[in-house]
Amino acid sequence: MTTTVGSYLATRFSQVGIENHFVVAGDYNLSLLDKLQEHPELEEVNCCNELNCSFAAEGYARSKGVAAVVVTFNVGAFSAFNGIGSSYAENLPVILVVGSPNTNESIDHNLIHHTIGTHNLDYEFEMAKKITCAAVQIKHAQDAPRLIDYAIRKCLTRKKPCYIEIPTNMATQACPAPGPLEGLLYQLPSEPNTLSKAVDAAAKLIESRSKPTMLAGSRLKSAGAEESFLTLAETLGCAVAVMPAAKSLFPEDHPQYVGVYWGNVSTKKADAILQWSDLTICAGCVFTDYSTAGWTSPQPAAHRLEADSDEVKFSGHYYGHIKLADFLDALTKKVKKNDKSLIEYRRLRPPPPLVEAADPSAPLTRQEMTRQIQGLFNSNTTFFAETGDSWFNGIQMDLPRGAKFEAEMQWGHIGWSIPACFGYSVGAPDRQIVTMVGDGSFQVTVQEVAQMVRLKKPILIFLINNYGYTIEVEIHDGPYNDIKNWNYAALIEAFNADDGHGKGYQVKTGAELAEAIEKSKTNNKGPTLIEIQIHRDDCTTELVTWGQYVALANDRPPIS
Ligand SMILES: C/C(NCc1cnc(C)nc1N)=C(/S)[C@H](O)COP(=O)(O)OP(=O)(O)O
Numbered sequence: 426m427t428t429t430v431g432s433y434l435a436t437r438f439s440q441v442g443i444e445n446h447f448v449v450a451g452d453y454n455l456s457l458l459d460k461l462q463e464h465p466e467l468e469e470v471n472c473c474n475e476l477n478c479s480f481a482a483e484g485y486a487r488s489k490g491v492a493a494v495v496v497t498f499n500v501g502a503f504s505a506f507n508g509i510g511s512s513y514a515e516n517l518p519v520i521l522v523v524g525s526p527n528t529n530e531s532i533d534h535n536l537i538h539h540t541i542g543t544h545n546l547d548y549e550f551e552m553a554k555k556i557t558c559a560a561v562q563i564k565h566a567q568d569a570p571r572l573i574d575y576a577i578r579k580c581l582t583r584k585k586p587c588y589i590e591i592p593t594n595m596a597t598q599a600c601p602a603p604g605p606l607e608g609l610l611y612q613l614p615s616e617p618n619t620l621s622k623a624v625d626a627a628a629k630l631i632e633s634r635s636k637p638t639m640l641a642g643s644r645l646k647s648a649g650a651e652e653s654f655l656t657l658a659e660t661l662g663c664a665v666a667v668m669p670a671a672k673s674l675f676p677e678d679h680p681q682y683v684g685v686y687w688g689n690v691s692t693k694k695a696d697a698i699l700q701w702s703d704l705t706i707c708a709g710c711v712f713t714d715y716s717t718a719g720w721t722s723p724q725p726a727a728h729r730l731e732a733d734s735d736e737v738k739f740s741g742h743y744y745g746h747i748k749l750a751d752f753l754d755a756l757t758k759k760v761k762k763n764d765k766s767l768i769e770y771r772r773l774r775p776p777p778p779l780v781e782a783a784d785p786s787a788p789l790t791r792q793e794m795t796r797q798i799q800g801l802f803n804s805n806t807t808f809f810a811e812t813g814d815s816w817f818n819g820i821q822m823d824l825p826r827g828a829k830f831e832a833e834m835q836w837g838h839i840g841w842s843i844p845a846c847f848g849y850s851v852g853a854p855d856r857q858i859v860t861m862v863g864d865g866s867f868q869v870t871v872q873e874v875a876q877m878v879r880l881k882k883p884i885l886i887f888l889i890n891n892y893g894y895t896i897e898v899e900i901h902d903g904p905y906n907d908i909k910n911w912n913y914a915a916l917i918e919a920f921n922a923d924d925g926h927g928k929g930y931q932v933k934t935g936a937e938l939a940e941a942i943e944k945s946k947t948n949n950k951g952p953t954l955i956e957i958q959i960h961r962d963d964c965t966t967e968l969v970t971w972g973q974y975v976a977l978a979n980d981r982p983p984i985s
């Protein structure tokens with residue numbers, strides 16, 4: 426049985442759950458795009474540029490679990506590398522496929538277009554190896570099955586991006602047909618002896634401590650361990666916090682939920698109870714300068730048990746090759762209830778903030794804006810918070826059970842949210858998507874709002890126009906944080922052209938915002954962009970605090 430290299434790839438895309446692949450055409454990938462088009466269960470989604478294309482795929486992977494982006498050599502791939510870096514940093518399985526020059530070019534010793542103009546055509550492949558978990562070049566059709574399966578298998582196992590380079594004269598070449606999908610999906614299970622030793626030692630440690638707590642990290646999602654974490658938490662009965670990038674991975678209406686642990690910008694006094702605790706079971710947590718607010722949320726190493734995607738470590742112990750869900754499930758069978766930290770938290774818990782509605786005719790403030798947006802959330806909402814004060818606004822929001830929070834806190838590329846929420850909506854057409862993005866970020870990737878118009882995606886975008894890079898202002902101000910103002914709402918008319926249904930509103934008061942939100946509820950044939958104009962310095966207090974500590978961390982003198 427034979428097929429072609431392009432059809433082999435299309436079959437594997439469909440088999441692993443991809444229904445839409447994100448593309449920007451280029452002469453090196455056109456015959457490959459034709460082969461992908463031929464597959465009855467695959468539909469291409471076009472993006473305005475390869476940066477947005479790779480972010481759209483990253484967003485699709487957040488809703489569908491895996492994604493593919495297809496671009497052309499060098500001029501396409503180099504832009505896409507940014508979204509691939511994000512996929513790596515955010516633990517998302519994105520398959521980057523690049524159409525590359527004809528295999529004869531090197532043999533003929535030709536200089537060709539879309540290169541840096543040398544005879545070496547392998548530098549892109551070398552670069553890709555640094556930001557993916559697997560990179561392959563299909564130079565012979567007979568190798569295609571092995572290489573494609575290898576790259577996709579690694580991508581799905583590690584939840585990291587992979588790179589597949591397919592020369593323009595290779596996509597239509599005959600190759601063996603795909604074997605059973607099981608061969609591609611096969612993954613090594615947890616090593617049983619290591620698992621049982623890790624669980625015994627962990628259970629003993631927990632037993633030896635008087636006031637344990639739990640902390641959910643972003644890798645809970647990529648490890649598929651959210652349910653296991655919830656079951657362990659309910660068995661222990663302790664206080665449970667989440668890291669900022671893990672918001673919504675533990676239900677916020679749960680009686681054990683104590684808020685977002687983000688150093689001295691934590692919410693609901695989560696930091697107090699975790700500092701009070703003598704052992705925190707950290708699951709899927711990534712501690713960085715940003716996620717610890719400039720290293721201001723230290724817990725003594727002896728107070729942390731860290732369980733990650735495939736390893737567990739705590740003072741004096743390390744166990745590898747055990748899957749997070751397996752570890753949490755086995756630990757649940759061993760631990761006894763200990764709710765001391767939850768009882769103590771009920772003494773520390775601050776009263777919920779009372780946010781009064783502002784005078785509807787007064788100039789809009791950040792607080793009135795977030796009060797109105799909070800009222801929109803329901804169990805079907807996915808809320809995207811862009812890098813910027815949107816992070817801090819988002820972290821303060823309360824999410825009903827079922828609502829999801831998406832942020833790109835590890836990579837932190839401004840502009841990510843627009844293509845990412847577009848890609849996410851392609852993968853999850855029934856979710857209500859609300860995106861909060863700053864003016865600086867919006868200027869980076871705004872073109873993808875046009876694709877939301879094209880595909881009639883009813884995404885609601887709150888564009889916070891505070892006339893510059895406010896995060897940077899709070900970290901370290903200077904003229905470089907000022908940006909040119911646009912008439913953002915007017916862009917929608919440009920994107921609509923003669924067949925679009927996008928809506929754009931510019932609001933300056935609470936009444937105008939409320940009216941625009943009401944109108945958005947009836948616009949289900951395209952995006953609604955609400956440009957909110959607030960004072961440049963009207964930001965969260967958390968941003969001011971966080972900015973100072975991050976600036977201190979950045980400014981540490983070189984260690985001599
Ligand atoms: C410039 C930069 N970060 C540096 C940066 C620069 N370039 C890329 C691609 N990513 C980055 N994070 C950041 S956070 C701006 O404050 C974002 O401005 P904006 O979107 O307007 O949000 P705020 O006003 O709330 O800060």
Ligand SMILES: [Mg+2]
Nearest residue numbers: 863864865893
């Ligand atoms: Mg701004």
